[in-house]
Ligand SMILES: *[C@@H]1O[C@H](CO)[C@@H](O)[C@H](O)[C@H]1NC(C)=O
Ligand SMILES: *[C@@H]1O[C@H](CO)[C@@H](O)[C@H](O)[C@H]1NC(C)=O
Ligand SMILES: *[C@@H]1O[C@H](CO)[C@@H](O)[C@H](O)[C@H]1NC(C)=O
Ligand SMILES: *[C@@H]1O[C@H](CO)[C@@H](O)[C@H](O)[C@H]1NC(C)=O
């Protein structure tokens with residue numbers, strides 16, 4: 044109905060002003076997606092199929108995907124816009140969107156407004172160098188950023204993502220991951236999988252991480268010589284990829300012992316494997332390569348990390364002390380009340396005794 048009217052209207056005004064186009068599902072996929080093809084500018088007047096919650100845009104070139112288009116797609120919950128040569132993605136106006144696939148584009152810039160309900164964002168195979176604008180996506184559960192051009196990262200980009208379960212960052216060009224200002228702890232209470240393999244990280248301070256549910260951590264194929272961790276901050280760890288790094292032999296030896304203590308060494312798939320042929324250094328446990336001339340743990344960095352851990356512990360102690368004081372205060376009050384009660388009971392007993400002797 045809407046479409047027919049618009050089509051007539053288009054015919055009527057086409058010669059006068061810009062074209063209005065009414066897109067329809069050119070195909071319906073078995074998983075429910077309505078396929079829309081040949082989307083072109085101008086987007087302001089476009090109408091998309093009504094009441095569709097799953098839309099796949101194909102056969103189109105859309106350099107800027109922004110509020111103008113998202114507004115036309117307002118009711119869509121699942122949107123697939125892979126491979127449309129998108130260069131800029133501005134997440135704005137997509138107030139129902141929960142899952143967005145925008146991989147295999149050429150996205151160099153991404154931005155987002157606050158309060159979006161987005162749960163999954165697939166942005167792999169793009170050209171992103173900066174993802175800090177994504178920090179407002181506080182409902183995000185799965186964030187895929189692998190195969191981009193990221194060189195540095197601030198972990199506070201993710202610190203408000205309390206629901207984040209999966210974060211993929213592999214095959215970027217990461218050289219630094221800053222925790223943020225003042226060596227604050229990075230708390231990601233629900234994170235289960237973190238992928239950092241195939242980057243160029245020279246060090247990583249996991250001592251400041253608080254990831255209670257992290258099961259999988261892949262650090263393979265980096266430039267790591269050591270990690271500032273005893274693994275206590277990752278109690279749920281089941282799998283840690285360590286291979287293809289220039290590990291410091293002394294450090295690796297200690298790490299493998301800790302992993303063994305955690306029963307994380309049961310099979311190679313849990314930790315990884317360096318081929319003998321690809322290892323010019325020593326091979327520990329017949330498994331991981333290490334170097335006697337590798338970079339050694341920097342005591343200054345270690346100190347910084349441990350200082351904030353001590354701060355955290357002291358805060359916990361202060362909290363516990365306050366709780367004890369509250370309890371003691373409550374107990375004092377109770378003791379006082381017991382005392383009063385006992386006094387009153389004694390009085391009553393006395394009275395009773397008096398009565399008894401009087402009546403006798
Ligand atoms: C989309 O464009 C192509 C090429 O211009 C054309 O062959 C095809 O029929 C168009 N499809 C629709 C649904 O308009
Ligand atoms: C869309 O859904 C609404 C409410 O369910 C209904 O009134 C309307 O007719 C539907 N529109 C189309 C084009 O199906
Ligand atoms: C997609 O575009 C190509 C060439 O532009 C065309 O041959 C093909 O029919 C289009 N597919 C659809 C589904 O419109
Ligand atoms: C979206 O991008 C187009 C360019 O493709 C531009 O004309 C339009 O003004 C932009 N819309 C908004 C809301 O920024």
Ligand SMILES: *[C@@H]1O[C@H](CO)[C@@H](O)[C@H](O)[C@H]1NC(C)=O
Pocket residue numbers: 334336337338
């Ligand atoms: C350690 O020595 C090897 C050669 O034995 C060399 O290739 C490598 O670059 C050295 N690494 C460091 C960190 O000095």
